[in-house]
Amino acid sequence: MALHGKIIFRTDGGEKIGLNHLIRCAALAEMLREQYECMLAIRVPNPSALQLVGGVFHSIISLPDAENYDGDELISHLQAGDIVVLDGIQFQTDYQKKIREHCKIVCIDDLHSHHFVADAIINHAEGILPKDYSTDEHTRFYLGARYALIRQPFIKAAIENSSQSPAGELSIASRAMIHIGGNDFHNTTQKVLSALVKTEMINEIEIVVSKMNPNISLLEDFIYANRKTAKIMLCKNLPGDELCDLMKTCRYMICAANNVLYEACAVGIKIISGHISKTQQELLHGLVAKGVVNNFGNFLTEDENNLQSRFELFMNDETTWQQLSNQKLLIDGQSPVRLFEIFNKL
Incomplete structure (x- = not known):
């Protein structure tokens, strides 16, 4: 199916946290789905939320609900060569470290509120600079409206x-x-x-x-x-x-x-x-x-x-x-x- 490999989008959306993270992940998946197999990994997916975005992803991974975010829920779904996109404030430093032991990580971010170990950070807000972030040396930055995550x-x-x-x-x-x-x-x-x-x-x-x-x-x-x-x-x-x-x-x-x-x-x-x-x-x-x-x-x-x-x-x-x-x-x-x-x- 895919020419370049598989991307797993790990985000959540629903009654408590809204749909913005989910919609912009879907926008990105829509841009990449012709070249990559795009999968959505989401906790207890809401039918109304999936109605808006489900058709964009090649498949859905339904994860169980839990109090903590430690990365273990996702690791069993990963294979060598996969790319994981994380979108959500809940996916902080320890979560990223655990996932990056298995594959490359791209973080979609709004807040630059913690240390990142991701391979790439996408923040499409204008006026944000790399110096606003705490990251590992290998992290690359893609900032501003040039990388606007909007739907097709x-x-x-x-x-x-x-x-x-x-x-x-x-x-x-x-x-x-x-x-x-x-x-x-x-x-x-x-x-x-x-x-x-x-x-x-x-x-x-x-x-x-x-x-x-x-x-x-x-x-x-x-x-x-x-x-x-x-x-x-x-x-x-x-x-x-x-x-x-x-x-x-x-x-x-x-x-x-x-x-x-x-x-x-x-x-x-x-x-x-x-x-x-x-x-x-x-x-x-x-x-x-x-x-x-x-x-x-x-x-x-x-x-x-x-x-x-x-x-x-x-x-x-x-x-x-x-x-x-x-x-x-x-x-x-x-x-x-x-x-x-x-x-x-x-």
Whole structure:
């Protein structure tokens, strides 16, 4: 099946930790699957999560649930010549050491919070430098948007977007998308939605959530109560191609600073973003510095009335069109070529 060998992606995703790690591993697997056999090793896989990404991997290794992460769960599945991709804060130094006794390791990282023994580190946040990490001497670094881990429909969109002019004042002018995250325990989606509706500046709003979101019934109630104010659609478990197509119909994107933020940059859209976890802060700050997104800070603590005022200012600010030009420079659609070379050199 594979020309270059086997890659085992070790990550988790579900109701407790969300889907971002899983989605970006799937994005990477999609880039590599024609040249490598790509397997997903995941603890107690959630059916809704696998619905979004399962088709990308050639096979799934279902690992048992356990309190600790020591690497033993994975070792029996490894063979000489395999490559393991680790994505998650739980895979720290001791875990990496144990796995590296058997094969090469690539770590996808957000936080540079511990010592790494990996052969390669991918961190697609802008502004991160090798000196920010503690690593062994053999570790190589692949940092910044040149290595953006975005799904195939968004790679194509970035290539198309690079040759197009900004949409301007077209029919999409009054459409917005809200995509806070897969789980959204705090129901930040509804707070953002309510603030946006109160601006009376958006006629159509697309809400994107996962089926694991515990607040779907509350969102449905809100949508029904405001059905005469705005046309609001609730979309659950959208695969990448459908999400990309829907994003192209919108003028504004309001999203947390996760992988979807990069995918929005690939499409070319006015973006408001904020963080809902510590792991998102560096990605957000790096993209703010590149002029591709407006930073609303901590979505969890931001007051709804303040959100409304900031939305109104943003949507009345014509200079925000510059975001679209900057996005073209940031995401060039060539990250699959660069990422393949990382694995080809291991």
